[in-house]
Amino acid sequence: MNDFVEIVIRSVCVLAAFLVLPLLVGQTEHKVMGHMQGRLGPMEAGGFHGWAQLIADGVKFAQKEDIVPLAADKRVFRIAPALGIVAYLLALAVIPFGPHFYGANVPGSLVWLLAIGGIGTLGTLMAGWSSGNKYSLLGGMRTAAQLVSYELPLILVCASFAIAAGSLSLVGIAHAWNPWWLIWQLPGALVFLVAATAELQRPPFDMPVADSELVMGPFTEYTGLRFALFLLAEYAGIVVMSFLLAALWLGAWAGPLPDSLGWLWMLIKGGIFAFVIIWIRVAWPRLREDQLQRVAWLGLVPIALLQLAITAVGVVVTSR
Amino acid sequence: MSSGVTGYLVLLGVGVAGAVLFGAAMISRRLLAPRAPGLAKLTTYESGVDPVQGGWAQTHFRYITYAFLYVIFAVDAVYLFPWALVLRDHSLGVASLVEMAIFVVVVLVGLLHAARRGLLTWGTRSDDH
Numbered sequence: 001m002n003d004f005v006e007i008v009i010r011s012v013c014v015l016a017a018f019l020v021l022p023l024l025v026g027q028t029e030h031k032v033m034g035h036m037q038g039r040l041g042p043m044e045a046g047g048f049h050g051w052a053q054l055i056a057d058g059v060k061f062a063q064k065e066d067i068v069p070l071a072a073d074k075r076v077f078r079i080a081p082a083l084g085i086v087a088y089l090l091a092l093a094v095i096p097f098g099p100h101f102y103g104a105n106v107p108g109s110l111v112w113l114l115a116i117g118g119i120g121t122l123g124t125l126m127a128g129w130s131s132g133n134k135y136s137l138l139g140g141m142r143t144a145a146q147l148v149s150y151e152l153p154l155i156l157v158c159a160s161f162a163i164a165a166g167s168l169s170l171v172g173i174a175h176a177w178n179p180w181w182l183i184w185q186l187p188g189a190l191v192f193l194v195a196a197t198a199e200l201q202r203p204p205f206d207m208p209v210a211d212s213e214l215v216m217g218p219f220t221e222y223t224g225l226r227f228a229l230f231l232l233a234e235y236a237g238i239v240v241m242s243f244l245l246a247a248l249w250l251g252a253w254a255g256p257l258p259d260s261l262g263w264l265w266m267l268i269k270g271g272i273f274a275f276v277i278i279w280i281r282v283a284w285p286r287l288r289e290d291q292l293q294r295v296a297w298l299g300l301v302p303i304a305l306l307q308l309a310i311t312a313v314g315v316v317v318t319s320r
Numbered sequence: 321m322s323s324g325v326t327g328y329l330v331l332l333g334v335g336v337a338g339a340v341l342f343g344a345a346m347i348s349r350r351l352l353a354p355r356a357p358g359l360a361k362l363t364t365y366e367s368g369v370d371p372v373q374g375g376w377a378q379t380h381f382r383y384i385t386y387a388f389l390y391v392i393f394a395v396d397a398v399y400l401f402p403w404a405l406v407l408r409d410h411s412l413g414v415a416s417l418v419e420m421a422i423f424v425v426v427v428l429v430g431l432l433h434a435a436r437r438g439l440l441t442w443g444t445r446s447d448d449h
Contacts (some may be wrong), residue, residue, distance in 0.1 A: 011330060065353055086341075090331060090335055093331055104328070104331045111401055135365070149390065155397045168404060225346070225348070229342070297434075319410075
């Protein structure tokens with residue numbers, strides 16, 4: 001019975017975190033982009049600094065008519081938005097905020113996170129295919145090509161962190177962390193950041209939803225709350241990737257304050273990476289589709305393999 | 321965590337919570353959103369022009385090469401994760417390092433071959449696949 005209560009409480013807490021953190025990132029993105037691009041729009045709603053912009057967005061989405069096109073594969077079209085949010089929710093559940101502060105702790109939580117994150121992208125593919133729309137289909141194809149290409153460097157550098165720690169559990173990796181990792185794993189962290197931005201299909205890697213070419217890519221036919229769920233999944237993805245990088249490269253809860261305040265460090269570290277991902281969006285223009293593939297295969301994959309070699313040799317040398 | 325299974329049960333619970341979230345969102349959409357379907361509204365969107373033929377069309381073959389490359393490297397990555405757990409073992413460490421290096425180099429030669437044959441460059445060659 002106690003176990004059951006614990007499971008329910010943990011699930012509800014993960015759900016609460018999932019509903020709060022992505023919205024915080026969304027709000028931050030409005031404000032940061034508003035400031036960086038000198039835009040006045042996001043500063044209007046609600047008076048002070050446009051604090052109510054996100055609420056206004058939510059109300060707008062809920063009031064829009066839900067349209068399922070006649071040409072669409074209706075069942076797949078309706079269910080596609082669910083995959084993204086459920087997958088990122090399951091990914092968020094294993095990210096540790098402290099030695100004993102996590103949703104779920106399983107021995108292979110890193111592998112779990114990577115595997116379940118891959119399922120989330122299926123939602124985008126389903127949306128692209130089921131819409132019965134040429135823009136959506138082209139966007140879906142680009143999504144598929146981009147995600148398989150960038151999944152690879154991402155998995156390789158995650159393996160590098162796992163090798164450095166000798167553990168596949170995020171809690172175990174954070175325990176094994178020491179400050180040398182900041183230099184030792186630096187190339188891996190940079191590859192992770194670039195690949196994660198591409199995996200989230202955010203500029204400069206937003207070819208699948210390129211608005212000037214494909215309207216909104218796989219999401220062209222979506223309206224109202226279903227469309228909003230795709231956006232929620234994108235922001236949840238930023239949260240998951242930022243906090244995963246913080247857990248792998250910056251030692252999660254490690255910091256000068258006592259361990260009971262570890263979650264604060266984790267929030268700060270993850271928040272910094274989320275800010276950087278927003279910043280990247282403002283700073284760089286979109287890549288062309290073939291350039292984007294070259295970056296992955298001829299840039300990130302070799303660097304990730306080099307990082308693997310550095311890590312493995314380092315582990316063997318230091319553990320002798 | 322009282323037992324090893326609890327973690328997985330929490331993940332199951334989180335999955336249920338996610339399904340409930342989606343269900344609740346869809347119910348609230350049904351309650352809040354207006355409904356006024358019309359033929360023009362339900363037509364496929366093609367920037368205001370009447371749609372030409374169907375939406376499911378053939379697309380470019382190029383993408384499949386990335387899928388092939390990915391499958392090869394994904395198998396490589398599958399072997400990396402268990403390796404992470406045995407690398408510190410004194411009897412296996414150095415030997416597995418050398419073996420893994422040979423394995424990765426073989427795969428890497430494949431990637432270089434693909435790059436040299438122009439599979440990763442588009443449109444500049446006249447005999448492009």
